[in-house]
Amino acid sequence: MESTQKIIVIIGPTASGKSDYAVKIAKKVKGEVISADSRQVYCGMNLGTGKITKKEMSGVPHYLIDVVNPWNTFTVSHYKTIGRKIIKDIIKRGKTPIICGGTGHYIEALVEGLIIPEVKPDKKLRKSLENKTTKELFLLLKKIDSKRAQTIDRNNPRRLVRAIEIATNLGYVPEKRYDPLPYETIWIGILKDAEILKKRIHIRLLSRIKKGMIKEIQNLHNGKVGRKVSWKKLDDFGLEYRYVSRYLRGLITKEEMLSQLEKAIIDYSKRQNTWFKQNKAIHWINDYQEISSYIKNPPQTRRG
RNA sequence: GCGCAGGUGACAGAGCGGUCAAUUGUACUAGACUGUAAAUCUAGCGCCUAUCGGCUACGGAGGUUCGAAUCCUCCCCUGCGCA
Numbered sequence: 001m002e003s004t005q006k007i008i009v010i011i012g013p014t015a016s017g018k019s020d021y022a023v024k025i026a027k028k029v030k031g032e033v034i035s036a037d038s039r040q041v042y043c044g045m046n047l048g049t050g051k052i053t054k055k056e057m058s059g060v061p062h063y064l065i066d067v068v069n070p071w072n073t074f075t076v077s078h079y080k081t082i083g084r085k086i087i088k089d090i091i092k093r094g095k096t097p098i099i100c101g102g103t104g105h106y107i108e109a110l111v112e113g114l115i116i117p118e119v120k121p122d123k124k125l126r127k128s129l130e131n132k133t134t135k136e137l138f139l140l141l142k143k144i145d146s147k148r149a150q151t152i153d154r155n156n157p158r159r160l161v162r163a164i165e166i167a168t169n170l171g172y173v174p175e176k177r178y179d180p181l182p183y184e185t186i187w188i189g190i191l192k193d194a195e196i197l198k199k200r201i202h203i204r205l206l207s208r209i210k211k212g213m214i215k216e217i218q219n220l221h222n223g224k225v226g227r228k229v230s231w232k233k234l235d236d237f238g239l240e241y242r243y244v245s246r247y248l249r250g251l252i253t254k255e256e257m258l259s260q261l262e263k264a265i266i267d268y269s270k271r272q273n274t275w276f277k278q279n280k281a282i283h284w285i286n287d288y289q290e291i292s293s294y295i296k297n298p299p300q301t302r303r304g
Numbered sequence: 305g306c307g308c309a310g311g312u313g314a315c316a317g318a319g320c321g322g323u324c325a326a327u328u329g330u331a332c333u334a335g336a337c338u339g340u341a342a343a344u345c346u347a348g349c350g351c352c353u354a355u356c357g358g359c360u361a362c363g364g365a366g367g368u369u370c371g372a373a374u375c376c377u378c379c380c381c382u383g384c385g386c387a
Contacts, residue, residue, distance in 0.1 A: 014342080039342060049342085077339040105341045116339050134345095153336065156345040166338080176338050238342035268342055274335065 005091055005183040008295060009111055010100040011036075011276055012190030013269035015200045019052045021190060021291060022100035026060040028292060029098075032090050033062045034083055036101025036110065039237060041079070042070040044225040047213040048240035050204070070220060070237075071227045077116045080109040087181065104275035113179035119169045121162075129161050140164055148173040186298045188291055189276055191284040201265050205258070208240075217244045239264055 008025065012018040022033050035041075039049040043066045051065060063086045068074045083099075087110075090097045099111060108114045129137060137160040142149040145167040153159055166173045192200070217240070220229040234245040243264065247257035276282060283299075285291050 037342090038340095073340075075339040076341075080339090103341065105337070105343095108337090109339095114338065119339075121339060148338095153345055156337085158340070158344045159337075162339075173338070236340065236343065241342080264342085270333095271342090275337080275341090277335095278337095 006096060006186060006298075007087065007111070007181065007183045008096060008098045008186045008188065009107065010098060010188050010190065011102060011104070011107060011282065013192070013197060013272045013276075014050070014102055014265060015197060015204050015269070016102075016190040016192045017200075018100055018102070018190045019050075019056070021288065022098050023052075023056065023058060023060050024288060025291065025295065026096075026098050027058075029096050029295065030094075031060070031096040031098040033057075033060055034086055034090075034097055034099045034110075035062060035064045036079075036083075036099050036103050036106045037065075038074075038076075038079075038103040038106055039241075040065050040101075041067050041074050043068065044070055044216070044220055045237070045241070047208045047211055047216050048237075048244070050208070069226055070229050071233070073121075075121075076106055076109045076114075079106050080114075080116065083110040084181075091183075102272050104272065111181060111185060113181060115174075115177045115179055117166045117170065117174055119166045122165050122169075125165055125168065126161055129164065134160060137161065137164065141167065144168060145172045184298075185281070186295055187279065187282040188294065189282040189284040191286040197269060198266060201269070202262060205262055205265065213240060214244055214248070217241060218248055221245065221248065239268060 008029070008031065010018050010022050010025070025031060026033055035052075037049065039045055040051045041064055042049075045051070052062060064079065064083060067082065068078075083106075087097045099107060101107065105114075109116065129140075132140070134155055134157050137157060138149065138152075138154045141152065141160055141164050144164065148163055148167065152163055163173050217234065219225055220241075221231065221234060222228065231245055231249060234241045236242075240261065243252070243257045243261035246252050247254055252260065283294060285294060
């Protein structure tokens, strides 16, 4: 037991307080934190993403935060590549990697090792498919890869486009495969009662606005932190960036922004939970003492 | 107290004799997830049943009709106008 390398994964819905736990645990086990958040990788997106501050890190190293500019594209693939290097490095230095975040897909790639087909996004192709109906896209995919067409969500244009992209390059879409990390993984989920989580979301939203979240997003669009970030891009970032930018554009009132955003955050937290539920290895806890003793004495099981 | 308008599923709001358990929106619940994942997409949503199907429903009580959320009568309630 002592000889096998461990990694700790702390997941949970937004506003569950997982970042704080990660820091505490890191101190206890000589760990370093790797963020698993698809939006915290961007520089200048701080309040809107609930990014941990230098002070809150209190000396614990954090990785995969602030690694690209918001006008650049960053995807799971980048995340996995960089993340794996960092894990290796942390282990080499005798520390314990602690992966903490709420982006299930990123964690799936990094920890469970979902293999992403080596086909880069093809802007030109995507543009040419842009105006096709989902039905047309589906038929197109069926023509080049009938097997993938059988399992794909035929109503989801984004997935269809990507599948077509892969298939036109490779001739087919490879089956889902994994190259998991060869370490003992301890999965911890931060459990919060739904009503309490809603309250936390509400309070946190108000406090972020007070701290200048709207200004932050305005600055991104004005190019105060470098290049200008388009409204479309901000909209695609979702949640805070989507609704605040809509407000800034005058599409909705401030009140509408607040209510729609809060609702969207709650919906998002539900989607996160749906994702996490798939992973039976997660041990759901809500108490620091419990987490800490669970880490000391984890069960033998691993995700299968 | 008289006149007019109305009472429909969690809410809003269609339907105005059969194809209605009832359009639609919102809310709610659940799910999917192979380089945009805070994105993108799907399903359910009266009760019982795995399914076929059955049962109870459109303010209440009666009535007309083969058949009513839809027509008639009375009652209760709400809004607006007049007293």
